[in-house]
Amino acid sequence: MGHHQEHEWETVIGLEIHTQLATQSKIFSGAATAYGAEPNTQACAVDLGLPGVLPVLNGQAVSMAVKFGLAIEAEIAPHSVFARKNYFYPDLPKGYQISQFELPIVGKGHLDIDVDGTTKRIGITRAHLEEDAGKSLHESFHGMSGIDLNRAGTPLLEIVSEPEMRSAKEAVAYMRKIHELVRYLGICDGNMQEGSFRCDANVSVRPKGQEEFGTRAEIKNINSFKFVEKAINHEVERQIELIENGGKVVQETRLYDANKDETRSMRSKEEANDYRYFPDPDLLPVHISEEFKEQIKGQLPELPDAKKLRFKGQYQLDDENAVILTASRQLADYFEALVKESTCEAKLCANWITGDLVAVLNKADLDITQSPVNYQRLAGLLLRISDDTISGKIAKQVFEAMWNSTATADDIIAEKGLKQITDTGAIEAIIDKIIADNPDQVEQYLSGKDKVFGFFVGQVMKDMQGKANPAEVNKMLKIKLK
Amino acid sequence: MTLTADDVKKIAHLARLGINQQNIASYTKDLSGMLQLMTQMSETNTDGVLPMAHPMDQTQRLRADEVTENNNRNNFQAIAPQIEDGLYLVPKVIE
Numbered sequence: 001m002g003h004h005q006e007h008e009w010e011t012v013i014g015l016e017i018h019t020q021l022a023t024q025s026k027i028f029s030g031a032a033t034a035y036g037a038e039p040n041t042q043a044c045a046v047d048l049g050l051p052g053v054l055p056v057l058n059g060q061a062v063s064m065a066v067k068f069g070l071a072i073e074a075e076i077a078p079h080s081v082f083a084r085k086n087y088f089y090p091d092l093p094k095g096y097q098i099s100q101f102e103l104p105i106v107g108k109g110h111l112d113i114d115v116d117g118t119t120k121r122i123g124i125t126r127a128h129l130e131e132d133a134g135k136s137l138h139e140s141f142h143g144m145s146g147i148d149l150n151r152a153g154t155p156l157l158e159i160v161s162e163p164e165m166r167s168a169k170e171a172v173a174y175m176r177k178i179h180e181l182v183r184y185l186g187i188c189d190g191n192m193q194e195g196s197f198r199c200d201a202n203v204s205v206r207p208k209g210q211e212e213f214g215t216r217a218e219i220k221n222i223n224s225f226k227f228v229e230k231a232i233n234h235e236v237e238r239q240i241e242l243i244e245n246g247g248k249v250v251q252e253t254r255l256y257d258a259n260k261d262e263t264r265s266m267r268s269k270e271e272a273n274d275y276r277y278f279p280d281p282d283l284l285p286v287h288i289s290e291e292f293k294e295q296i297k298g299q300l301p302e303l304p305d306a307k308k309l310r311f312k313g314q315y316q317l318d319d320e321n322a323v324i325l326t327a328s329r330q331l332a333d334y335f336e337a338l339v340k341e342s343t344c345e346a347k348l349c350a351n352w353i354t355g356d357l358v359a360v361l362n363k364a365d366l367d368i369t370q371s372p373v374n375y376q377r378l379a380g381l382l383l384r385i386s387d388d389t390i391s392g393k394i395a396k397q398v399f400e401a402m403w404n405s406t407a408t409a410d411d412i413i414a415e416k417g418l419k420q421i422t423d424t425g426a427i428e429a430i431i432d433k434i435i436a437d438n439p440d441q442v443e444q445y446l447s448g449k450d451k452v453f454g455f456f457v458g459q460v461m462k463d464m465q466g467k468a469n470p471a472e473v474n475k476m477l478k479i480k481l482k
Numbered sequence: 483m484t485l486t487a488d489d490v491k492k493i494a495h496l497a498r499l500g501i502n503q504q505n506i507a508s509y510t511k512d513l514s515g516m517l518q519l520m521t522q523m524s525e526t527n528t529d530g531v532l533p534m535a536h537p538m539d540q541t542q543r544l545r546a547d548e549v550t551e552n553n554n555r556n557n558f559q560a561i562a563p564q565i566e567d568g569l570y571l572v573p574k575v576i577e
Contacts, residue, residue: 030550059546144572
């Protein structure tokens with residue numbers, strides 16, 4: 001950044017994350033929420049705001065919100081209230097969004113993030129239920145806008161953090177952590193391309209040491225981890241430059257343009273933020289009983305932090321492997337099933353997943369549940385490494401063949417004749433031949449050039465197409481070359 | 483609390499209500515009168531009284547998460563002023 005002549009600046013960031021809850025039907029109507037349907041085929045009379053309709057609250061949306069609240073150790077409001085947030089926009093047919101204002105369902109909670117090896121606790125101010133709006137399409141309707149209300153009424157949980165992040169890096173770590181958590185809980189599919197998980201960032205700067213916050217700008221609708229980092233860094237730089245040149249940051253909403261890598265002001269009308277919230281008379285207060293809370297608590301899965309700790313202890317994994325393997329519940333389950341099925345060392349299982357498997361999955365843009373190699377087949381392969389039937393190098397070849405077929409490791413090893421040769425007689429014969437064929441190298445080795453040893457190992461392995469047991473080859477070569 | 487004519491115009495604009503210029507004075511007077519009643523009410527001591535979110539002393543009933551509404555687009559769009567490719571068309575608005 002480098003505009004730090006006058007002050008050292010501190011960045012202050014708070015995030016509002018909108019997660020679409022993974023319900024079948026909408027928050028206040030029985031219309032479907034499935035993504036990608038033909039326009040307006042999943043928008044019923046309630047979603048269209050036709051006269052006389054009434055909202056009826058989806059119990060599953062309430063359960064999911066409570067689940068999230070319990071996972072961040074938040075206060076769950078015994079009584080929460082829905083309110084109308086009033087504004088006019090064509091993709092909001094009622095003229096108000098049903099949201100929560102004074103009494104949200106989830107109160108203060110917190111989440112720990114890890115940045116550069118240190119753990120920092122970020123406060124979560126609140127999380128509230130609300131309905132999503134529809135979509136406006138501004139292109140190619142001869143000067144008009146096209147409105148698709150399929151998304152209108154999709155349940156959202158808006159998660160509001162305290163302004164406690166001090167860098168774009170921390171903001172990304174927090175966003176990733178929430179993303180991981182909502183997927184663990186099964187309350188959101190986390191699909192950012194489809195808009196199921198999106199974020200607004202409140203960004204301000206202040207001279208280091210100053211207690212009072214600077215004026216903040218809100219960057220709207222950021223839908224990738226990469227963009228949140230870039231958008232914040234850009235905005236911080238803009239604000240510092242503005243202030244150092246004698247200007248003033250104005251409180252406004254800005255849009256991040258990923259193509260130009262810049263934020264720009266959205267024309268903000270003065271009354272735009274006058275939402276005139278009031279309790280929605282169509283909805284009664286929501287009551288959450290202790291029994292209900294206990295029941296949801298019983299449904300909570302093992303959460304990411306707890307799982308990570310357990311993996312490090314139970315399986316002796318290093319931090320890096322533990323982080324990768326617990327990034328999703330499904331990947332963690334795959335790992336544990338593999339360890340159990342293969343009875344191999346956990347470290348071998350972990351390395352194969354985090355190295356080979358994750359790499360090819362990423363390349364093919366698949367997640368673990370779509371892996372062509374299931375844990376049973378991978379277990380078959382690891383077993384053959386463990387019992388020395390094949391070397392680690394040959395195993396990669398077998399793995400590739402498994403990826404492209406449905407055959408078991410044993411089938412492939414047999415079919416391609418990849419079984420490691422441990423027959424000392426066969427190895428000895430090859431070694432004798434290689435020694436006889438390379439008198440120069442033998443002389444070099446005997447005169448003290450130890451490096452040449454590798455040449456012999458290579459020649460033997462090559463001759464035996466990699467199938468010789470490397471330990472055996474080393475041992476015998478040492479004897480023969482004496 | 484007393485409203486000004488400008489307050490009335492702003493409120494009307496927020497609610498997208500078209501009001502007659504000549505009625506503004508009487509609206510201002512009426513609305514100010516209502517607010518005075520509010521002021522009088524807010525003088526009542528409500529310490530320890532929970533705010534009432536709804537006049538009915540009941541709690542919200544919850545619906546099962548089931549899709550019960552099927553596609554009814556043709557009927558809804560039959561009464562729309564303008565449609566195209568399944569979309570409702572409206573005058574262009576870009577914020």
